[in-house]
Structures are given as C-alpha cells and as structure tokens.
Amino acid sequence: MRRRKQRRSSTVEMQMTPMIDMVFLLLVFFMVSAKPVKPERDIPMGLPGQVAQEEVVDIPDEARVIIEPSGQVVLNEQNLDEPASTSLPELRAVLTRFRLSAENAKTEALVTLAPHDTVPHQRLVDVLNACAEAGIRGVTLAGATDE
DSSP: OOOOOOOOOSOOOOOOHHHHHHHHHHHHHHHHHSOOOOOOOOOOOOOOOOOOOSSOOOOOSEEEEEEOTTSOEEETTEEESOTTOSSOHHHHHHHHHHHHHHHHTTOOOEEEEEEOTTSOHHHHHHHHHHHHHTTOOEEEEOOOOOO
C-alpha cells in the first residue's frame, strides 16, 4: 500500500488575534504611562493703566462750547485757542480728557455747541472736527446765546 503524500501548503498563515491583543495592550500601556499635558495658565501681573476710582467724582454731565462772534471758542467759561486757529489743539486736548473721564465714570461724553448767530459756518465745522478727533459722538447744537 502506498501512502499518499499529503500536500503541504506553501502559504504560511499568521495568526492576527495575538497581534491585535498586543497592539491594544501597548496602546493601553502608553496611555496610562503618559503624563497629561498641563494647560498654560495666565501669569498674574499688574499692567500699567487706569486705576478704578474708589470715590465717586462729580463730572459735569456735558461740556458747553460757545463760539463767539469773533471766532473765540469758550469751553465751560474758559477761552481756548486763538480765534484764527483752525486745528484747535487745546480744545481737542480738553475734549479728549473729558471723554476719557466720562468713560471711566461709565457715562457718555456729551457736548453742546452754542454758536453765535454771526459765526461763520467754517468755524462751526472746525469745532465739530475737533469733537470728532477727540472721539466724542454725543454733540448737540443749542440756540444762540445772549452773551
């Protein structure tokens, strides 16, 4: 009797189950042993800036700008700039400080313009430009004054 030779397959099959188990074990090991990344935190530091007021300071509700017939600009009874000045640097500086103090007090900076009847329109436009450059949006026009 002749025995038949069994054919051996030339392909080798690799078992995938132990390899997958090993990969999961390695994954779990690295996840457990890794340090969690600490998020960046804010560094407490004092920055230079404006200090909040502890006491309430009375700030006038609005600034009144009177434009006299000569072209002189008067802010709250204080003469500012020369009548021939078109850029009005003093008025801009005072209005900027007024706006900043109103912002610190959490109120709106209001300006009332009271031009005399004979004031040229260009002078009124110069004052309005100074208000805009100072960042004041609450500008109103009043009637003529008898002064």
